[in-house]
Amino acid sequence: MKIRHALTQSVTFLVMVVALLVLVPEGTMLVTGVKTPAMAVLSESMEPAIRRGDMVFVHNMSNEPFRIGEIILFKVDGFEHPVVHRVIKVHKHRDTGEIRILTKGDNNSVDDQFLYPVGQPWLQPHDIIGRVASYLPYVGWPSVFISEAYKMLQSGGSTTTPQVHWVTM
Template identity: 40%
Template sequence: MLSGVADTMRATSWRRQMAQFVQMLHVIAMALAVWKGLGIVTNSESPVVVVLSGSMEPAFHRGDLLFLTMGSKPIEVGEITVYSVPGTEIPIVHRVTETRPNPKKRHGQLLLTKGDNNHGDDIMLYKGPRWIRDDQIVGRVQGYVNLTLTVTDSFPMLAM
């Protein structure tokens, strides 16, 4: 009789573990589906990014979530873009300060950017070229959520 109870408990425990595992897979699949869906809707490979530095203060702070889109219209001076530089993994969030046509690509653009909190433009970040190409743009900032204030208000010990 006692061995029957132990067997039932083991079976229940195993079933519960399997159910939790399946639920975890479901959560991961849903998160991936939402991410991919956002990418399709916004036409951006990274529809949401996190600000990692203070170079765009006071507009954005470390920890802010930025929501990106990729439109088909030319990028204009003053727009805040997220771009990638070949050879680096971390995208950069900066404001476009100058644009010009790309002579090597029909309807292409060359862009010069600068962080709002930086003294100079981003030429040193481009690793060689004086301009970034419009095909290096990951997205245009359309909105943001300031998570830094939320977290540091809730957990003051995390404020730096």
């Protein structure tokens, strides 16, 4: 009788864990509008505002215009991970209404134009995944360690992180 009860509790626990692993990410995606709403920071490019090893939380449910000073998450062709940097310029074309955005890491000496695709001096709204809503210090360190270990395995032992604000989950 005790074995049956323990087995039932174990199966129930496993079903609940699997349900949480499936439903929580889907639910947060619906609420935030972002596929991966929580990501670990892998570099120092946004220090001191956001540090390496912090966990950022991203949303994309706002229809508000982008503002200078806000921190966004964007994807650049050719880069494995999205980038989290601050908006430093917003340009709205007078005739077409098209929005163009220029970003920069707080700890970087130059803007991000060198990151954008060749011939594209500004980000376009479709490049932007979301806006950083908040962050938790140190919570992303497990992801940083895993990422560094993976890079070491891939590169044969040496790791050099460019001064770009990588994030991962």
